[in-house]
Amino acid sequence: MSQASFILSAFDLNLWCSVLESKFMVDDLAALQAIIDADTDDDPDFAGFYSIDPDELIAINQRFDVGFDPASLNLPEIEIWLERERKGRSIRDVPYLVHTNFELPLMLEGRKKLARFTDILPSTEEAFDRWVAKSVLHKEVFVEPIPEALKPFAIGPNHGAIRDVYYTLKGEEWRIPAMNLLWRAGGGWNEHFERLEGMLFGYEDWQIDWWIAHRNEQSGGIGGVPFCCTVDSEGLKWMELAGFKALPPLAEIQIHIYDPDEDTVAAALLPEDECAVALARFKLSLEMQRKLLDGNTRGPWQINREQIPDINRHLKRQVDVLFRQSAP
Known part of the structure; x- marks a missing residue:
């Protein structure tokens, strides 16, 4: 019987990142779908993200012998999420911590210098804004109309502008106009832009080198089809x-x-x-x-x-x- 790999994660709503994860194998997708009441018509490949309530977590632990215990963290505000592990290009396969979904704690530690979000979710923005109010982070917002060529691909008919939100550590504000300039340079994204972007975000040189070499090997280069x-x-x-x-x-x-x-x-x-x-x-x-x-x-x-x-x-x-x- 074929098996599929799934990941349970505990998401800390204060640090806005996953703080505990557990991978487990599923030999009966129908059983898991029944536990979380997944809609097989909307998600036939079972590839979506699902919020898990306490009763569902108990059922998953019992049926698949996971042993996932987020209560042991004694954190006041967490959410439990379930996702199917992606094959091939998962960021979990990278030999360093990719900043995605760990932006806030990395910035608070000083390891990440800049975060950029396009059409940021209100809950994400609220989590970062708490630290702006404490004068730990600096924030800037840019709103630009969607170009005519991209309007057919807009989220909806009322989505007429792109809203970019930037956060930096105090003293690192210069990174925002530098990143903005990079994205406005035009001519198509390339390896040099990718390297500059990584430096502005705060990645180490060896991490950027690995990422570019990996992208060259996997898809023939940075940017484009x-x-x-x-x-x-x-x-x-x-x-x-x-x-x-x-x-x-x-x-x-x-x-x-x-x-x-x-x-x-x-x-x-x-x-x-x-x-x-x-x-x-x-x-x-x-x-x-x-x-x-x-x-x-x-x-x-x-x-x-x-x-x-x-x-x-x-x-x-x-x-x-x-x-x-x-x-x-």
Whole structure:
């Protein structure tokens, strides 16, 4: 019987972070769904976050032998949450504490210098504002109208502006205009912006180095949509001679979106092309992404030989070869 991994967490409403977690295996999803009365129509993959009341926690502990005991913390205000562990790109797989959901305690310890929230939840803002009122943290708010191009993707018809809320430690206020400038620079997010953002947040150099290397390995670079295409033996040899800095302008190619969590799907593109010997992954500038995605956001895209030099001028970094096979 297949099993799924779930996580119970105790969330401290004063420090606004998880203070206790326990992972457990579930061999009967229906039993867990019945305990928490989960709506299988709204969440068929059981991938949502669920607030757990005391009776539900007792039932989960008994049915799945978890032994989760948040009462032992003797904290006045906590909430219990249940989530299914995500495969592949979970922040729990990172070899250091990612600031996400731990912003407030890290700032109070002086380890985090800056926090930035877009359309922050009122409860989150209230938790941080308590420390602004105590003159421990500094706060600034920026409200900008949603650009016309993004209005179709807005949360709702009344969501006409983006509200960014910044918090810093006292004495670190300079980080806010620096971060604002970074986000307004335009031209598409890249590895250099990612490094500067990490420094402004307060991450250590080795942590930023690991994160960028990890993103390069997992999705082909920082920022934007990763793409892939198959190449034949002549094209692969051309790429090798070019130092993997360009796609081979030898024939038409079909470009697909690459999903780092679906390697098996990407690998399946090879046998579909009888001439293919490798799968190449690459990232493009924001300008070229918009040009490529115009009118077709899911792909694939057929690129003729004359268009490939233009594609190559907009590559953000080297081309990665993910899968190889013997020439047919």
